[in-house]
Amino acid sequence: MLEAIVLESAVTNQAGSIPLWQPSAERIATANLTAFMQAATRQWGCAFDGYADLHRWSVDQPEQFWVSLWGFAGIQGERGQTVLIDGDRMPGAQWFPEARLNFAQNLLRVTDDSDAVVFRGEDKYQAHYTHAELYRQVAQLAAALRGMGVVQGDRVAAYMPNLPETLIAMLATASIGAIFSSASPDFGVQGVLDRYGQIKPKVLIAADGYYYNGKTIAILDKVAAVVEQLDSLERVLIVKYVHQEHELTNIRNVTMLTDFLKPHRDAVDIEFAQLPFSHPLYIMYSSGTTGVPKCIVHCAGGALLQHLKEHLLHGDVKSGDRLFYFTTCGWMMWNWLVSGLAAGATLLLYDGSPFLGRGNVLFDYADAEGMTHFGTSAKFIDAIAKIGLEPARTHQLNALRTMFSTGSPLVAESFDYVYRNIKQDIQLASISGGTDILSCFVLGNPIAPVWRGEIQCGALGMATDVFDEQGKPVRGEKGELVCTRPFPAMPIGFLNDADGNKYRAAYFQRFENTWCHGDYAEITEHGGFVIYGRSDATLNPGGVRIGTAEIYRQVEKLDEVVESIVIGQNWPPQDPNDARVVLFVKLREGLALDDGLSKRIKEVIRDNTTPRHVPAKILQVADIPRTKSGKIVELAVRNVVHGEPVKNREALANPEALEHFGNRPELQT
Numbered sequence: 001m002l003e004a005i006v007l008e009s010a011v012t013n014q015a016g017s018i019p020l021w022q023p024s025a026e027r028i029a030t031a032n033l034t035a036f037m038q039a040a041t042r043q044w045g046c047a048f049d050g051y052a053d054l055h056r057w058s059v060d061q062p063e064q065f066w067v068s069l070w071g072f073a074g075i076q077g078e079r080g081q082t083v084l085i086d087g088d089r090m091p092g093a094q095w096f097p098e099a100r101l102n103f104a105q106n107l108l109r110v111t112d113d114s115d116a117v118v119f120r121g122e123d124k125y126q127a128h129y130t131h132a133e134l135y136r137q138v139a140q141l142a143a144a145l146r147g148m149g150v151v152q153g154d155r156v157a158a159y160m161p162n163l164p165e166t167l168i169a170m171l172a173t174a175s176i177g178a179i180f181s182s183a184s185p186d187f188g189v190q191g192v193l194d195r196y197g198q199i200k201p202k203v204l205i206a207a208d209g210y211y212y213n214g215k216t217i218a219i220l221d222k223v224a225a226v227v228e229q230l231d232s233l234e235r236v237l238i239v240k241y242v243h244q245e246h247e248l249t250n251i252r253n254v255t256m257l258t259d260f261l262k263p264h265r266d267a268v269d270i271e272f273a274q275l276p277f278s279h280p281l282y283i284m285y286s287s288g289t290t291g292v293p294k295c296i297v298h299c300a301g302g303a304l305l306q307h308l309k310e311h312l313l314h315g316d317v318k319s320g321d322r323l324f325y326f327t328t329c330g331w332m333m334w335n336w337l338v339s340g341l342a343a344g345a346t347l348l349l350y351d352g353s354p355f356l357g358r359g360n361v362l363f364d365y366a367d368a369e370g371m372t373h374f375g376t377s378a379k380f381i382d383a384i385a386k387i388g389l390e391p392a393r394t395h396q397l398n399a400l401r402t403m404f405s406t407g408s409p410l411v412a413e414s415f416d417y418v419y420r421n422i423k424q425d426i427q428l429a430s431i432s433g434g435t436d437i438l439s440c441f442v443l444g445n446p447i448a449p450v451w452r453g454e455i456q457c458g459a460l461g462m463a464t465d466v467f468d469e470q471g472k473p474v475r476g477e478k479g480e481l482v483c484t485r486p487f488p489a490m491p492i493g494f495l496n497d498a499d500g501n502k503y504r505a506a507y508f509q510r511f512e513n514t515w516c517h518g519d520y521a522e523i524t525e526h527g528g529f530v531i532y533g534r535s536d537a538t539l540n541p542g543g544v545r546i547g548t549a550e551i552y553r554q555v556e557k558l559d560e561v562v563e564s565i566v567i568g569q570n571w572p573p574q575d576p577n578d579a580r581v582v583l584f585v586k587l588r589e590g591l592a593l594d595d596g597l598s599k600r601i602k603e604v605i606r607d608n609t610t611p612r613h614v615p616a617k618i619l620q621v622a623d624i625p626r627t628k629s630g631k632i633v634e635l636a637v638r639n640v641v642h643g644e645p646v647k648n649r650e651a652l653a654n655p656e657a658l659e660h661f662g663n664r665p666e667l668q669t
Contacts, residue, residue, distance in 0.1 A: 019449030020419050021427065028447045032312045040068045051445055051457060052527055058460040059485060062087065065461050066095070066305065066488065073308040073342070076109060077101025077274065084486075090513050091493075091503065093486035095277055096301055102272035103281050103300040104138065104174040107341040111135050114320070115346040117164050118369055121241070122211045122352035122361070129164055134171075136268060137164075141172035143267040144260050148235055150202060152177035152273060155232075155283065157201035159183050159192060159223060160329050161210040162351040165239045165257065167338050169205050174281060174300065177273040178202075181283040184330035184628060185210045185217075189225045191628075191650035194292050198495060199283050200232035205257065209242035213353040216242050224251045235260075277301030280492060284332060284435045287627050287651055294502065295495035298438045306439040306489035307339035309460060315373060315402060315429065316446035319344030325375030325404065326354050326362060331629035332435040333375065333406065345373075359384045363391045370399040377407035377630050378414060378430075379563075382556060385417040392421050402427045402444070407630055409531045411553035412453030430455045432519065432531050436507070439489045441481060441517060442529040454528035462487050466523050471511045474523075478547065480535060481519040482511060490515070520547045537634040539568040539581055544612050546581075548634060551613055554605045555583065560597060562586045565624050566615065567638040569667060582641070582667065583615035584660075586624050593620035619666055623657040637661050 028034060037048050040057075044064050048054045058065040063083040070079055080098025087093050108131075110116070116131040129137070150156065156173040160166040160182060173180040181199055183192050185207060196204070204227065209218040220238070227236055236254040248254050281300035285293035311317040323345040327333035340347055348369055354362055354376070366374055391397060403418060403426055410430040418428050429444025432455060441464045445456040458464035463485035468474045493503045510516040520532040532538070532547020539546040548566050555564045563586045568579035585601070587593060598618045606614050626632050628651070636646045640661040649655035 019451050020415055021425070021450040023427070023447055023449075031316050031446045032318065033314075033316065033445070033447050036068070036072050036313055039072055040064070043068055043071075051448055055458060055460055059463045062461060062485070069305060069309055069313075069461075073305075073312060074109075075101065075304065075308070076106050087486060088513075090486050090508060090515060091490060091500070093490075095486075095488045097277070099277040099301060100274040101277065101301060101304070102175060102177075102274060103304055104171040104270070105272040106304055107171060107339065108135050108138060108270070109342070110344060115322075116341065117167065117347045117349060118322075119164050119349045120351075120365055121161070121163075122214065122356055124211050124216075124352075125241070127164055134164075134168070135270070137168045138171045138175065139267045139270045140261045140264045141168055142175045142270055143264040145172055145178070145203065146176060146271075147264065148203075150176055150178050152275070153280070154178040154203075155181060155199050155201040156203045156205070157181045157183070157196050157199070158329060159185060159187070159204060159206040159219075159226065160239065161185055161207055161241065162327065162329055162334060162349050163207065163239065163241060164349065165205070165207075166329050166334075167347070167349070170338065175270050175272050177275050177279060179280045179283055179297075182329040182334065184328035185219045185222075186212075186328070186653065187330060187628060188650050189222050191648075192222075192226050193229055194648065194650060195285050195295070196226070196230060198292070198295050201230070202232060203235050203237065204230070204233055205237040205239065207239045207241045211242065211352050213356065218242065220248070220251070227251050227254075275300060277488075278492060282335060282438065283495060284335070284438060286435065287629075287631070287633075292648060293651065294506070296435060297492040297495055298489070299492050302488040302490065303335070303339065303438055304342065306437075306487070307336060308342055310336070310440060310443060311340055311343040311345070313460060314431075314440075314443045314445065315404070316427075317343045317345050317373060321345045321372040322348055322370055322399070323373045323375075324348035324350070324362075324366070324371050326350060326377070326380065327375075328628065332438055333629075335438060337375070354380055355383070359387060359389045360391075360394065363395045363397070366397055366400060367395050371397075372399050373402045373404065374400055375404035375406075378405050378410040379408060379630050381405060381410065381414045381417065382563075385414065385421070386556075386559075386562060390421045392423055397423050400426060402429055402446070404429050404431055404444070406431045406433075406440075408632070409533065409549040409552075410453075411549065411556070413553065413557060415450070415452050432529070433459075434517070436491065436517070437487075437489050441483060442521075442531075449526075451524070451526050451528055454524050454526060454530055456528055458527075458529065464529075466521050466529075467511060467514075467516075471514070476522065476525065478520060478522045478532060478545065480510065481517045481521040481529075481531070483515040483517070484513075520545070534634070537567075537638075539566065540579055541568065541581055541612050542578065546613055550609055551581075551583065551605060551615075554608050554613075555585065555601055557604060558597075558601065560587050560591055561601070562588055563624050563632075565632050565634060565637055567634055567641060569617075569638075569641055571616070580616035581613070582617045582619070584619050584621045584624070584637070586621055593618065617666060619664060621657075621660040623654060623660060625652050625654055625657040627651060628653050641667060
């Protein structure tokens with residue numbers, strides 16, 4: 001009862017003077033983070049007076065911190081003596097240059113009969129793999145890939161749903177030292193070619209289709225079109241998932257995965273190549289909404305060390321925990337999720353619509369499988385709040401300790417919703433980073449309070465800060481999210497960027513020797529962070545910078561509004577140095593935007609922000625364009641409004657939605 005009273009007071013207190021959640025003394029005492037601090041104290045003789053002190057040490061003494069993490073996480077491999085070379089250079093620092101390890105080996109260290117992977121494909125398909133079964137499956141595919149000539153540095157690409165076979169393909173690829181890359185099956189042909197045409201894979205593994213919102217969607221015609229234009233492919237492997245009859249003769253070098261594995265069914269051992277810390281593991285991609293996606297190359301050691309830090313210390317993932325994140329294989333959160341195996345977690349995979357069963361399907365999954373960590377997007381939380389879902393009343397969620405949210409800023413009202421309608425005793429960890437670093441700059445802290453609307457802390461080992469326009473650190477003011485020192489998960493670089501110019505231009509051009517991430521952010525009085533949106537999408541009416549998330553938070557409070565997108569329109573048109581705020585709203589089905597609703601939208605924005613935030617124009621649209629990972633695309637909408645081309649529509653999940661924004665006479669006055 002006391003918890004409920006504290007919660008209600010916190011939710012109604014706009015200043016956030018009372019935290020929404022406090023970890024219990026028992027939770028703090030048993031947290032991995034507490035054990036890590038104790039271990040570091042024994043190892044280095046230092047003492048920590050809370051998280052801020054620990055973070056300061058992790059940044060000021062990076063060699064000590066990352067060595068401590070290596071030991072605490074039990075990483076398999078040779079660490080070597082040298083931790084960091086050129087530690088003052090960004091880019092250019094070298095981490096663990098003498099180390100030798102294998103990423104897959106560290107994810108497959110458990111080989112018993114406990115659950116490694118649980119899978120649900122909507123309500124159509126379920127599967128369980130023990131650790132022993134997963135190891136055998138990887139051994140067979142690794143042997144088959146080696147047998148066909150896959151070697152270190154080759155590329156293996158997946159065009160797959162979030163199936164166990166996708167995970168197996170990644171692990172088999174990484175065990176050899178080849179490089180893995182993935183795209184989800186909802187990508188169009190050109191979207192896949194824009195990515196894989198650059199990396200020239202030797203092998204493509206693809207499913208025959210997928211399920212979404214109760215429908216079966218076949219994709220082999222798209223696979224055939226992709227293969228036709230990828231001359232580098234020596235083998236195409238098809239995974240039977242939707243089990244429809246298909247004609248494969250029109251696909252070059254095609255084999256069913258089951259047939260490909262038959263000669264290697266007796267393989268039980270895996271030859272894990274021992275590779276440098278900086279050996280390439282993944283090729284990831286920028287969103288591609290402003291042109292052909294950039295190919296971002298990430299190394300095995302950096303991904304392993306960074307993900308173990310985030311899972312063990314920030315997420316408090318323990319051996320035997322059951323870790324879930326709603327993601328496709330085209331989003332970096334898939335790569336983040338599967339690393340949970342290295343922390344000893346059971347992976348709970350799901351593929352399909354999260355809104356099946358009126359939004360209950362994921363909470364049903366949580367109850368059925370004893371989910372301990374529930375990861376999703378801020379947009380999902382907002383959507384289930386809009387439809388009035390109350391999992392706290394309909395589900396047990398007894399095992400659930402932590403809820404992760406990312407993809408876009410989690411507004412304060414969504415924090416309220418989670419604690420009122422999902423679970424009171426839960427760590428709500430809003431996290432933020434990106435494909436660029438395959439990890440997070442700011443994220444959760446299991447031994448600290450959760451404050452309304454705030455990301456709990458900066459990541460350990462990351463010198464995360466907020467700079468003003470002059471490159472000076474600021475507190476309690478909005479500015480650019482930056483990182484001022486090197487970290488192991490920095491990309492190796494971009495593919496096809498031999499001189500590194502594109503890489504440096506992307507992150508290091510704004511501030512000297514400092515990673516500028518492109519997020520508009522603020523550090524709070526609690527040492528937490530608020531993200532206000534992407535810097536390149538910030539609004540600038542009358543020369544005042546406004547984060548788009550500040551407006552979304554207010555507009556989407558209204559029951560009538562399902563979703564919104566806001567841009568700055570050059571106004572007057574001949575003056576590119578000034579802009580007016582234009583808001584587009586998607587309303588509940590059957591509703592139309594009238595003067596009364598427009599007035600209420602403007603009032604709620606003005607009352608809760610400033611007059612400069614109030615849109616000059618509010619227009620209704622039938623849909624809002626988004627990327628494959630669910631992020632709305634302000635820059636693409638801005639281009640359409642200004643009559644400029646959108647260079648890569650294939651990067652969008654619903655490119656047809658852009659048609660709602662062009663040639664609007666209301667925008668000419």
